[in-house]
Amino acid sequence: MRRTRWKRFAAILAPSIAAAAVLTVSVAQGALAASFFISGDTFKIAADSLTGKGLSVYGMVNVTRKGKLVPVTVTGVRAAKIDGLCLSVLFPIPVLGSYTLRLTGDRDRPATTRDMFFDVDQLNASEQSLKNLDIGVAAGSLTSGEVSPGDRDSKFFDPNSIALQSTAIAMSNLRVNAVAASLGSLDLPGARVSFKAGARECF
Structure with a gap:
């Protein structure tokens, strides 16, 4: 198991982010067309630990309904515990102030998910390890990890852009700021949803 600190890993991710920025310029010049919309607001995802198989990381561009272009790094995991x-979302409500929507589960039983993809603004973890890490693979040639089905059909997806993949990943104290997420399946024992006044985000 190879170990990599996230500060170093972030430097590795830079080419994917740069590729997303290049796509942003192409869209601004009319070379590409937007295929989906996001709200543009970020939400937070936290976890004590995540272990998974089939990691993929590549650059992408999301678009808001108002036409704002948002470069992101997509982080995908085939299967994870x-x-x-x-998960928390902060809602500013006129007159009433801020309210926080939180989704949590039973801390004694792990959640399991398949085909999970985060469109990431920022990702941090206190410890992280990777197995069989490939850096520089073409995004359209990922084999250990996958491309989100919605991204693969998008004009924003460049199959020749740089990507990363790993056969296995383990992280602790995961903290993610994301603009979008998609999961093929999620099993969350003891799921609880709360909507309370104030800023009660996951971190």
Whole structure:
């Protein structure tokens, strides 16, 4: 198992982010057309630990309904076990102030998911390890990890852009700021949803 600190890993991710930025310029010049919309707001995902198989990381561009272009790094995992999962969204409500929507599960039973993809603004973890890491693979040639089905059909997806993949990943104290996420399946034992006044985000 190879170990990599996230500060170093972030430097590796830079080419994917740069590729997304190049796509942004192409869209601005009319070379590409937007294929989907996001709200543009970020939400937070936290976990005590995540272990998974089939990691993929590549650059992408999302678009808001107002036409704002948002370069992101897509992080995908084929199958994962997540301990202490928490997802939170902060809603500013006129007159009433801020409210927080939180999704959590049973801390004694891990969540399991398949075909999970995060469109990431920022990702941090205190510890992280990768197995059989490939850096520089073409995004259209990923084999250990996958491309999100929605991205593969998008004009924003460049199959020749740089990507990363790994056969297995383990992270602890995961903290993610994301603009979008998609999961093929999620099993969350003891799922709880709360909507309370104030800023009660996962981190």
